[in-house]
Amino acid sequence: MANKPKVVSLFSGCGGLDLGFKKAGYEIIWANDFDRDSVETYKKNIDNRIVLGDITKIPSSEIPKNADVLLGGFPCQGFSVANNKRNVKDKRNFLYKEMLRIIRETQPKFFIAENVKGILSLGNGKVIEMIIKDFNSIGYKVEKPFIINCAYYGVPQFRERVIIMGNRINAPNTFPKITHKNGYKTPIPDFIKPEDYNKLPHVISVKDAIGHLPEPHTEEGKLIPNHIGSKKVSGKYIARKNEVNQAEICDYLKMWRAKAKITTHKIDKILGYRHTAGHWFRKDISGSIPSPKDWAKLKKILGFDDKYDKMVTEVEERKIKFEQSLRVTNWDRPSDTITASVPEIHVNRKRRLTARECAILQSFPDDFIFYGSLSSQHRQIGNAVPPLIGEHLAKTIKKYVVNNNPEKKWEELKMVNTTLFNGVRQLPS
Numbered sequence: 001m002a003n004k005p006k007v008v009s010l011f012s013g014c015g016g017l018d019l020g021f022k023k024a025g026y027e028i029i030w031a032n033d034f035d036r037d038s039v040e041t042y043k044k045n046i047d048n049r050i051v052l053g054d055i056t057k058i059p060s061s062e063i064p065k066n067a068d069v070l071l072g073g074f075p076c077q078g079f080s081v082a083n084n085k086r087n088v089k090d091k092r093n094f095l096y097k098e099m100l101r102i103i104r105e106t107q108p109k110f111f112i113a114e115n116v117k118g119i120l121s122l123g124n125g126k127v128i129e130m131i132i133k134d135f136n137s138i139g140y141k142v143e144k145p146f147i148i149n150c151a152y153y154g155v156p157q158f159r160e161r162v163i164i165m166g167n168r169i170n171a172p173n174t175f176p177k178i179t180h181k182n183g184y185k186t187p188i189p190d191f192i193k194p195e196d197y198n199k200l201p202h203v204i205s206v207k208d209a210i211g212h213l214p215e216p217h218t219e220e221g222k223l224i225p226n227h228i229g230s231k232k233v234s235g236k237y238i239a240r241k242n243e244v245n246q247a248e249i250c251d252y253l254k255m256w257r258a259k260a261k262i263t264t265h266k267i268d269k270i271l272g273y274r275h276t277a278g279h280w281f282r283k284d285i286s287g288s289i290p291s292p293k294d295w296a297k298l299k300k301i302l303g304f305d306d307k308y309d310k311m312v313t314e315v316e317e318r319k320i321k322f323e324q325s326l327r328v329t330n331w332d333r334p335s336d337t338i339t340a341s342v343p344e345i346h347v348n349r350k351r352r353l354t355a356r357e358c359a360i361l362q363s364f365p366d367d368f369i370f371y372g373s374l375s376s377q378h379r380q381i382g383n384a385v386p387p388l389i390g391e392h393l394a395k396t397i398k399k400y401v402v403n404n405n406p407e408k409k410w411e412e413l414k415m416v417n418t419t420l421f422n423g424v425r426q427l428p429s
């Protein structure tokens with residue numbers, strides 16, 4: 001296509017999101033990141049127009065104006081629920097202001113920002129409200145944030161992220177339709193007809209995605225780029241002595257919580273957590289059983305009896321059996337979230353996942369090569385938006401981007417809905 005829609009990309013990383021747009025027929029005309037390895041990976045796989053440098057030091061006069069889409073997965077460490085020190089004042093939280101500045105001064109038609117789920121609850125929802133208001137105030141219509149679970153789009157990974165989308169051309173902000181269904185007994189999302197949902201293929205398992213790979217240290221394995229995995233795995237772990245039925249414990253805790261008339265939020269507050277207790281009252285895949293320490297504290301709060309004490313609290317030290325240790329990627333379902341730090345232990349090998357395995361679980365193509373040390377490769381891969389998600393997003397908005405929508409500003413700035421989160425569309429996890 002001669003006239004490809006043009007993309008400017010901020011916080012591009014190694015280019016996961018951008019690769020999706022490229023595959024969907026867009027042209028990346030400018031990109032930026034300040035991480036040397038990411039920039040090298042980007043140059044060699046996507047486009048050499050990426051600029052190495054700190055975005056806070058780059059004037060918008062150096063960035064092309066009127067792009068069709070501006071992408072910006074602004075850094076999320078400050079927002080992450082995994083980061084206990086997160087707070088509204090974290091300097092990194094304000095990197096989105098750089099994105100805001102560049103959007104205001106270069107006027108792309110659309111923008112897409114990706115972030116971690118923790119952004120929705122940061123400052124009790126005040127941060128996301130502020131972000132949306134800020135985008136509204138520079139003339140962009142922004143819908144409620146969309147929580148995307150990548151497994152439902154054909155990525156072999158349960159990875160939940162928030163997508164914030166806006167445009168200044170009075171077009172709808174549309175989000176992609178799911179393409180896969182969960183094989184587990186989770187509720188059918190309310191925005192898809194059950195008959196349509198049932199026709200979808202199942203989510204892709206780890207085994208389907210990486211089961212065919214030879215071992216890295218074999219001759220054949222060595223031929224696969226980035227197929228390197230750390231053999232540093234700790235030899236022991238603490239596990240419960242007894243088998244525990246999570247659904248049963250969950251019902252039990254729910255019953256006692258109802259008796260005690262207390263919310264999960266209050267429990268979190270008493271225990272000094274922010275988003276932990278909710279998991280103990282959930283039966284789906286995101287549910288969990290309290291640790292023995294939390295169980296004792298919870299017992300004081302809810303006043304439950306001794307029925308499950310032994311089962312939940314008796315632990316023992318075990319040698320890691322590589323088939324079933326605690327934090328290993330499950331073979332028969334999509335993997336847990338691939339993070340930017342040390343990867344999980346392979347389900348049946350005495351080593352951690354290789355960079356290539358992580359890349360495949362993030363939907364990177366086999367010929368996409370990562371540069372830098374092994375830990376840098378893992379960081380680039382774990383930070384990325386799965387290219388397949390980028391492609392879905394790119395295709396979904398393409399008709400609005402290319403159909404020459406009237407270039408009118410979005411005038412009727414609606415007040416940000418204060419009940420924002422009641423309306424967030426969420427897929428079962």
Ligand SMILES: C[S@@+](CC[C@H](N)C(=O)[O-])C[C@H]1O[C@@H](n2cnc3c(N)ncnc32)[C@H](O)[C@@H]1O
Pocket residue numbers: 011012013014015016017018032033034035038053054055056072073074075076095383384385386
């Ligand atoms: C979450 S990652 C983005 C991943 C990317 N969207 C993808 O799909 O691969 C955030 C990126 O922001 C970059 N970054 C953080 N602060 C920056 C700054 N001040 N200037 C430029 N890049 C920055 C980091 O190096 C990192 O690569």
